[in-house]
Structure formats: C-alpha cells, structure tokens
Amino acid sequence: MVTIPLHCPHCQSEILVRNGHALNGKQLYRCRSCGRQSRENPTPHAYPKARREEILSAYQERSRLRGLTRTFGVSRTTVSLWIKKKVAQLPPFSTTVLAPDPEDAASCTLELDELWSFVLKKVNQIWVWIALCRKTRQVVAYALGDRSAKTCQRLWEAIPQGYLQGHCFTDFWVAYSAVISDEQHTAVGKETGETAHVERWNNTLRQRLARFIRMTLSFSKSVIMHEACLLLFLHRYNRERAILLM
Template sequence: MNYSCPTCLSNKIIKNGSTHHKKQKYLCKECGRQFVELPQKKYISSEFKTLIDRLLLEKIPLAGIARALDVSYTWLQNYVNKKYEETPREIKVSEKQKGKSTIQCDELWSFVGKKENKIWSWLALDVKTREIVGVFLGDRSKKSAEKLWDSLPPVYRQCAVCYTDFWESYTGVIATKRHKAVDKKSRLTSHIERFNNTLRQRVSRLVRKTLSFSKKLENHIGAVWYFIHYYNSLKSVKN
C-alpha cells in the first residue's frame, strides 16, 4: 500500500472498513488517524486553524481567506461564528496601581447589514501604556457612554482624567472635574483617533466603503473584540 497518513506521514497503514459511500477507509497504526483516499472534505489541522486566526487579524474578507487557503466558505463561516462567539467581551489589561492616569475616549461608526443600521464602537485608551481599557458597541446615546464607562477597570473610573470630543453623551457620565472635552486641534485625543485608523485598517468589516460588512451583529462585535484582545496582548508585552 503506497498511502501515507495525512497527519504523521507514516506508511504503516491498514484497511479499516468503508464509509457509507462505499469508499475504502484506512487506519494509521502510528497515530491512530482514520482517513480515506482523495477525501471530499479537507482535513483542517490545528496549525491551519492558527493561520486562519492570524488572517482574521488582517483586512481580508472571509471570502478572500477561503479562496487563498482553498477551504470551504461555509466551513470557514461556521468556524468564525464559533470563534467570535467564544471571544471574551471583557477588557483585559495589565495590572495598574492607583494613581494619576490619563485616558482618551472616542466613538467609531460602522454598520451591520445596511448603512442605515449604524453601530458605534466606543473606545477608551490609556495614554501611557496605549492599551485599550474600555470597549462598548451600540448606538451613540448617553446609555452607550455609560456602558463604556462601566467597562473600564475600577482604577480608571476612580482616578483617570478623561479627554473626549464634545459629543454630548459624555456629559454627566464622567465626573466633571476629571472630564476634559477638547477639539481635534488640541491633539489631546490623537492616540485614540490613531487607533481608530488602525482598527479600520485591520478589520475589514469596519472599512467605510466595503463589501465585507457584517450581516450578523454578534460577529461584528466579536471581530472588534477579537482584534482588541490581540492588540492589548502586544501592548502588555511591551509594558
């Protein structure tokens, strides 16, 4: 028998019954993998899935990933659905001591399904560490501003000075003495505005004019959180 195991490449292969389509099944005596010759379904290894996970962090639509990697779009969509569903919706940042800190907040718009259905990504960034320390996705109301504030770790809610634009929803949510509303010319919100650009460049469904927009709200939210966790993991290593 000239077959080799697709997992460990061993030639110690024996016949092992047949499928319900009458195709011969084989068993690897080295690793225990069962397989058929010329399978219709492609075996997706853990290494291959790791590659897909990395590509999800780049501005590549799912259809593009499916074409480049020669995988089923349906399989890829189901894989991404599960990954985004399992992505935590809580911020993870390096441990901070109580003391003076500065954060910048801003809102980034995108849409799900159609442009009339706008979704706003509310973000807060630590000026010193450059970590994203607060996230909420919703509308642009005061309630969403409150959700952003609630998403911040307690040390920021207690001590941080917060710079925002003049959007009215922030008023009353952040303590007056620590809320600084400024315009763009001040450059006191430049870091969070720069991150907004990064987010649009790396998450294809956030590009303003795109065919890669989200059709499902949960995936839209999951994609944003997925990139933010990755982004913060890089910042925590540097800090």
C-alpha cells in the first residue's frame, strides 16, 4: 500500500487536520501552520482567465452579482474575490491618464462634480468626487468620502501635476471655492453646458455599475468593495478613452 503525504498548498506544511467536507463530498483540511483551508485532490480553476475576464466585463455592464450567478452560474462571493484580486494587481491610476499638451490650454481644462452613493444603507452616504478632462473625457482623479471641503481637497491633491494649472468648471457647491483659487475656478449652472461632460459621465457610471443607481436593490456592503468596483471601472474606462484618442 502506497501512502501519499498531504501538503498544505499555501505553505507546504504537512500538519493538516480534517475539517469537514465540501458540498461535493470531498474532505476538507485545515493547516495548523498557516490556518488556511484546502480540500482533498483540488481540481484546477473552474474558470480560466479568459472566462473570468468575460464575467468581470459583464459585471461592468450593469449586471448585478446575483445576476451573474443566474447567467454564468458563478458565486457572487467568487466574483467579489476576483474583483478585489484584480484591483490589487492594477497599476497606479495615474498611469491610465494621458498627459496634457503644455501648449494647448484646453487639454488641461477640467470639469469637477460629486456623485451621491451609499454603502449598506442610505444613511451611510459616500460621495464620489470626479475630475474629468474636457478634451480627452478621461477621469484624471477621483476621491471618495463625504461632501465636505476635506474630501474636495483630497480630490485636488490627487489631480496629476500637469492638470493642476488648468481651469476648472464646477457647480456652485461651496467646497470647490474653498479649495480651488478664484483665478482658475469658475462656478456655473447646468444650463451653461460647462459641466455637461462630467454630468454625462455620472450617467455612464450609473448605467454601467448597478450599485451606483439611485433607486436600486444593488448596493455595496463595504467601502472597500465600493471603491474596488469603482476603481476597476475607472481603469477600464480610461484605457478605452486612450485607445479612441490614438
């Protein structure tokens, strides 16, 4: 009789104890060294990389996590894990932003706006602050928080250096005038059309991600997941805009 020793796939330790069974009947083991769980004779990934990317793309087209379960048969917990892992592997957000032309003032003109959202329940308001380049339509910076000047300051500090000298158009919310100097800031109403591009972008976000719709049963249960889904969308959006401008 040949005995095949069991090893923890995470730390290679042999100190394993039985820890129940999986839904398919396979024995589960818990490693006493690292505390992580594994199963007997694990199968390869049920979803190849191409399939996972397809499901994540479908998620960014207003499909809800439960909707993905019905469509693809994948657990919403699994999709949430994919999203977090993919966001952790993303390059810095600034790398997706095209540099402005120093000889073209219009290339660094920005439109700023804030978008209402919530986490877990509507009393937990999370405002999404966006700085959009008027010429490229790329999102050059974002910030999540309340609607105070403190969050507006974080948005301003996140704007790449090349855009900081550009002129900014916003609505009449007082936080903007408290952060941006009068020389490069103009507060306008929606009827002027000066913030039409960023207002339209807000609609794009709401159309793409179900958790950002005003009246919806889809919502984030944590701020971490809320920002992860937003950041994943922003990277994809900026890359698509950059390709169109080539």
